[in-house]
Amino acid sequence: MSASPILITGGAQRLGRHCAERLLDDGHPVVISYRRERDELETLRRRGVVTLQADFSTEAGILDFIARLKAETSSLRAIVHNASDWAPDSLEQDAGANFERLFRVHMQAPYLINLQCRELLEACPEPQRDIVHMTDFVVRKGSKKHAAYAATKAGLDNLTLSFAAMYAPSIQVNAIAPALIMLGKGDDAAYAEKAMAKSAMGMIPGPGVIYQSLRYLLDNRYVTGVILPVDGGRHLR
Known part of the structure; x- marks a missing residue:
């Protein structure tokens, strides 16, 4: 437990929210x-989480x-870069803008x-x-439909190495690279079965495995x- 808060970007939903709640349970601001x-967000605020709106696209x-x-805090125990945008590639005139947003x-x-x-x-x-x-398993293999996403996540992998060298020994810099961890609202049973078949473990584990890794x-x-893969052995398939 630390008196200095832990920052989680993109902490309002899914993996970010789960990690925020688990950190609170463990006594971390x-x-x-x-x-x-x-x-x-209201649930998190009632538990004492400080919430800051942010537009990382500019x-x-x-x-x-x-x-x-x-202005909010004078110190941080950790920074968890979880903010992400799973946007598919655009073949229209806004393709450049799409890539720029994901880069930012x-x-x-x-x-x-x-x-x-x-x-x-x-x-x-x-x-x-x-x-x-927080990077992504897709960095290892690329993506036919999310090339800009995969490329910018690969850049984040490289930033991990650069900042780790730059900030050692006072600050440790690592990454977590998950494959599919939890289903989305629109994912059906057929999608889940197909997703599970891609990993050696054959499961959709839920967000707890990301908190364990964190x-x-x-x-x-x-x-x-270190770039820590949390992919259920997808590299074995």
Whole structure:
């Protein structure tokens, strides 16, 4: 447990929300960013989570978020870069804009936050301080329909290595690279069966495995520059 909060970007839903709630259960104060207002935010606010709206699709939005974060807290125990946009490729005239948006969300936002919030991490009195990037299994194989997504997540993988070297030994920087962890609202039984067949474990594990992975990184003082796959053995297929 730390008095300095843990920041989770994109913490209002799915994996980000689950990790925020589990961190609260473990006694950690939490700050999250969110893109748009949703009912789940009120539940988090009632539990004491600080919620900061953020638009990571523009550089101005990223810098505005950083300024408001610094006004909110003087230190951070960890930063978990979970904000993401699973947008398919566009074949229309807006293809360039689509790529630029994904670049800003997956690469520029973590890059600028890591650079400008280093002082918040170093102000934490705890012996361990962490940055964790949420990347994706798809980085290893590419994607026919989400090439821009895969490429920008691959860039985030590389940022993990660069910042780990840059910030050692005072700040540990690692990544978690999940495959499908939980179903979406529109996913049916046929989709679930097809998804499970892609991994050696043959299951859709739920968000708990991501929190277990996050806890491992937050609790281990001797790991940095690691990209931790949480994919159920998909590389074995």
